[in-house]
Amino acid sequence: MSDETQAEPGLIAYEYADGSVGFPGHHLGLDGEEPVGTIDLREETATIVTWTTSTATPPGVREPNHLAIVEFELEDVDTPVRALGQLTTGDVESGDPVRPVYAEELRDPNTGIKAGSAQAWDGYRFEPLE
Amino acid sequence: METDRVAIIGASMTNFGQREAWIRDLLAEAGIACLEDSGVEPEAIDHCYVSNMSSGEFEGQGGIMNMLAHDLGLLPAYTQRVDQTSSSGGAGIYAAWQSIASGASEMTLLVGGEKMTHRTTGESTDIIASITHPDEYKHGVTLPSFAGMTARHYLERFDAPRESLAKVAVKNHKNGVDNPHAQFRKEVDLETVLESPIVADPLRLYDFCPITDGSAALLFCPESVAESYTDEYAIVSGIAGATDTHVVHERPDPTVMNGVVESGQAAYELSGYGPDDIDVAELHDMFTILEFLQMEGLGFAAQGTAWELVEDGVTDRDTGRLPINTSGGLKSKGHPLGASGVAQGVEIYEQLTNTAGPRQVDAEVGLCCNVGGFGNCVITTIMEAAQ
Numbered sequence: 352m353s354d355e356t357q358a359e360p361g362l363i364a365y366e367y368a369d370g371s372v373g374f375p376g377h378h379l380g381l382d383g384e385e386p387v388g389t390i391d392l393r394e395e396t397a398t399i400v401t402w403t404t405s406t407a408t409p410p411g412v413r414e415p416n417h418l419a420i421v422e423f424e425l426e427d428v429d430t431p432v433r434a435l436g437q438l439t440t441g442d443v444e445s446g447d448p449v450r451p452v453y454a455e456e457l458r459d460p461n462t463g464i465k466a467g468s469a470q471a472w473d474g475y476r477f478e479p480l481e
Numbered sequence: 482m483e484t485d486r487v488a489i490i491g492a493s494m495t496n497f498g499q500r501e502a503w504i505r506d507l508l509a510e511a512g513i514a515c516l517e518d519s520g521v522e523p524e525a526i527d528h529c530y531v532s533n534m535s536s537g538e539f540e541g542q543g544g545i546m547n548m549l550a551h552d553l554g555l556l557p558a559y560t561q562r563v564d565q566t567s568s569s570g571g572a573g574i575y576a577a578w579q580s581i582a583s584g585a586s587e588m589t590l591l592v593g594g595e596k597m598t599h600r601t602t603g604e605s606t607d608i609i610a611s612i613t614h615p616d617e618y619k620h621g622v623t624l625p626s627f628a629g630m631t632a633r634h635y636l637e638r639f640d641a642p643r644e645s646l647a648k649v650a651v652k653n654h655k656n657g658v659d660n661p662h663a664q665f666r667k668e669v670d671l672e673t674v675l676e677s678p679i680v681a682d683p684l685r686l687y688d689f690c691p692i693t694d695g696s697a698a699l700l701f702c703p704e705s706v707a708e709s710y711t712d713e714y715a716i717v718s719g720i721a722g723a724t725d726t727h728v729v730h731e732r733p734d735p736t737v738m739n740g741v742v743e744s745g746q747a748a749y750e751l752s753g754y755g756p757d758d759i760d761v762a763e764l765h766d767m768f769t770i771l772e773f774l775q776m777e778g779l780g781f782a783a784q785g786t787a788w789e790l791v792e793d794g795v796t797d798r799d800t801g802r803l804p805i806n807t808s809g810g811l812k813s814k815g816h817p818l819g820a821s822g823v824a825q826g827v828e829i830y831e832q833l834t835n836t837a838g839p840r841q842v843d844a845e846v847g848l849c850c851n852v853g854g855f856g857n858c859v860i861t862t863i864m865e866a867a868q
Contacts, residue, residue, distance in 0.1 A: 373731055375616040401637075401735065403629030403681045405621070409607035412621030420630055420730045435730040437620050445637055457619045464538060464607050470615040 359453045361391040362475045364423075364432050372425070374434045390425065392434065396450050396480060397421035400433065404441045411462030417441040421449055421477055439478040451475035487581045487717045488707035488867065491519025491700035492827040495594075497815035498664040500694035504536045504596040507696040508549045511820075512592045515698035516553070520710055523554040527586035532563045532573030532593030533819035538608045540596050549592060559586070563819075566612050567767065569593060570697070570822020571722070571851030571860025577701045578717050587706055593823035594696030605692050609818075612854050614728045625689055627729055627855040628768035629681025634735050635770060636683065639785035643683060647674040648791050649769040650687045650812055656798050657809025659839040664693050664815030688769040693815030697824040704867075712867070715833040718846070719752025719863040721745075725856050732856075736785070740859035741778030741850060748848075748861040749780075756780035759863075760844035761832050762803065763825035765852035766810040775850050776805070779861070798842060807832065807840045822851035826862065833866040 366372050366388035367380035376386055402419035417438035422431040437457060438449070457474050460467035493514035495507060502510065508531060516523060531546040542548075546560040565572035570593040580586040597605050610623045636643060651671055657663040669687055677686035707714045723743035726732050732739070749755050756779060764775040776787035776796075781803060790796055796805040808814050808828035811821055829847035831837040844866070851860045 375614065375728065401630045401634035403626050403633060403684075404679070405623060405626040405629065405681045406678070407602065407606065407623070407625060407680050408621055409610055409623060410603050416621045416626070418620060418622060418626050418630065420735065430733075433730040435617055435620065435622065435728075445633065458621050463618075464604075464611050465618065470619065472619050474616070474619055 359393070360473065362393045362451050364390045364392055366390060370429060372428050372432050374432055392423055392432070393451055395423050395425065396448050397423045397434070397477065399443055399445050399447045399449060401445055402438060402443055409463055411459030415441065419443070419477055436474065437476040439476050443479055448480045449477040450480055452478045485703040485705050487578050487701060488704045489699050489701055489715045489717065489830050489864070490707045490710050491515045491521065492698065492830045493518050494662050494697035494824050494827050495695050496662050497693050497695035497817060499598045502694070504540055504542055504545055504594055505548055505552065507596060507694060508545060508592050508594045509552045511594065511696035511698040512549060512553050512590060515590065515700050519700045521588060521700060525588045526555045526558045526590050528577070528580045528589040529555050529558050529560040530563050530573045530576045530589065530591045531560070532569040532591065532823055533595060534564055534566055534569050535608055535818065536596065539600060555590070565858050566853040567765070567818050568822055568851040568853030568858050568860050569819040570824065571849070571862060573823060574699065574826055574862050575720055575722055575860055577699065578720050581701050581703055587702060589701040590698065591701065591823060592696060592698040593820040595817035595819045596694050597692050597817060598694050602692060617728065624855055625681045625684070625768065628770055629684045631735055632684050632770040635773065638736065641788040644671060644675065645788035645791050646688060646769040647671050649766065649772045650674045652791070652797060653766060653806045653810040653812040656807050656840065657813025660809045660814055663809045663813050664691055665813045684768065684770070690767050690811040690816040693817040695815060695817035695820050697820045697827050699823055699826050699830065713834045714867045715830045715864045716867055717862065718754065718865045719748040719750070720860065721747030721751060722858065722860045723747065724858050727857055729855050736774065738774050738778050738852070738856035738859065740856050741775050741852065741861070744859045744861040745779040745850070748863050752863040754846055754863055758846050759803065759848045761807060761829065761842050761847045762805050763808060763828050763849040764805055764810070765850055766806055766812045767816055767852065769812070771852060772805065775852070779848070779850060798840065804842045807837065807842060822849070822860065825849035825851055829864050833864055
């Protein structure tokens with residue numbers, strides 16, 4: 352793992368006692384218990400389940416905005432872990448393999464209805480694998 | 482002892498569309514019309530619920546339930562604002578039903594409303610998108626983009642033709658022509674829908690409901706009280722609400738809205754009716770794909786086959802065995818967030834009391850399904866005509 356990667360926050364999925372894994376985390380899982388562990392998805396590859404290109408975007412959001420639901424198949428985890436995120440390109444198909452790439456700012460924090468300090472605005476886009 | 486059933490004895494809705502009125506006057510317009518429709522005096526109201534999603538965000542106006550109670554001379558009636566995002570109207574029906582069924586109120590007025598069109602499309606989209614999880618919101622997710630992703634998955638997985646979604650829009654616009662309160666009273670053809678601008682591919686402009694101002698109202702009381710006002714009323718036979726994951730991608734199957742399934746099953750159980758008993762339905766067609774998902778979740782069609790019913794004309798108003806969205810739906814009638822679920826109830830009430838005019842179908846039992854967020858919370862209501 353490079354130093355640059357270590358400086359980035361993780362793409363963290365949460366493990367629960369019932370064996371389920373989910374992204375993002377919740378205070379309690381659907382089993383009613385707190386998470387028991389985490390899995391960093393940064394170095395994993397995923398598959399596009401479905402995607403869209405949004406052309407009517409809110410203030411502060413890039414236009415067009417390519418979005419996808421992707422699925423991570425993890426060793427020792429029965430059910431694939433899904434995540435939603437921006438795509439680096441709209442030139443994709445369902446089933447394409449992708450990898451997470453870090454972005455410092457996914458949208459302008461100071462333009463939308465939410466308070467800019469209310470949440471983090473960095474995260475991971477998904478880039479098709481060559 | 483037989484339980485007194487919950488009746489609806491009055492209904493009204495304002496014109497939906499781009500209105501000069503702000504939220505205060507929209508709510509009052511529908512509330513007064515509903516009282517006049519039923520012949521009930523304001524001092525008879527025990528409870529008053531106001532369904533509204535975001536008057537604070539859209540207009541900067543809070544406390545709208547207190548405002549309405551005073552404006553309509555309802556004091557000292559109990560009042561409460563009901564927010565359940567896009568299903569605020571359905572949640573208002575649930576609250577009103579509970580107030581009567583519990584005996585806490587003998588006369589409950591429900592008014593739902595929203596003022597939206599003074600905002601730009603981008604601003605309105607952002608206010609609505611703010612209901613999403615922070616990890617979704619930061620990616621610029623909008624409700625239409627969820628619809629686009631879900632529609633693509635549905636079409637690919639079930640090999641459904643893109644045209645079948647467009648036919649939902651064509652059908653609902655056709656129905657809306659006969660609704661004097663609808664935002665769009667204009668038919669659209671298949672070619673127009675399929676060639677309209679892309680909003681969230683594969684969905685295009687005509688796959689989406691408009692941004693709308695408007696208000697709607699219903700009046701509830703025990704059946705024993707209803708009979709002293711009118712012979713023409715509707716009964717709330719069953720109602721239930723349910724939730725699904727807040728984070729949309731965490732659902733095991735993107736084409737199943739479990740809130741629809743769970744609320745539908747519970748409403749069927751309470752009413753004693755099943756999917757085959759429903760004569761007319763108002764479904765939450767905020768996006769055309771949602772009409773398919775609700776038809777399947779409510780048991781009108783097996784998973785992945787709702788599009789076939791639309792292709793076969795089963796849901797057509799004048800010739801189908803299960804007319805869906807005779808009002809024009811959110812698609813044509815408009816979607817003033819907090820009003821929409823109430824307006825669904827207005828349409829079913831009118832169908833069951835034979836007051837739907839040119840939209841009238843032969844119906845004894847009707848259903849409305851009001852979806853909040855992208856299936857985050859759902860209210861299903863089943864009504865029947867008074868016997």
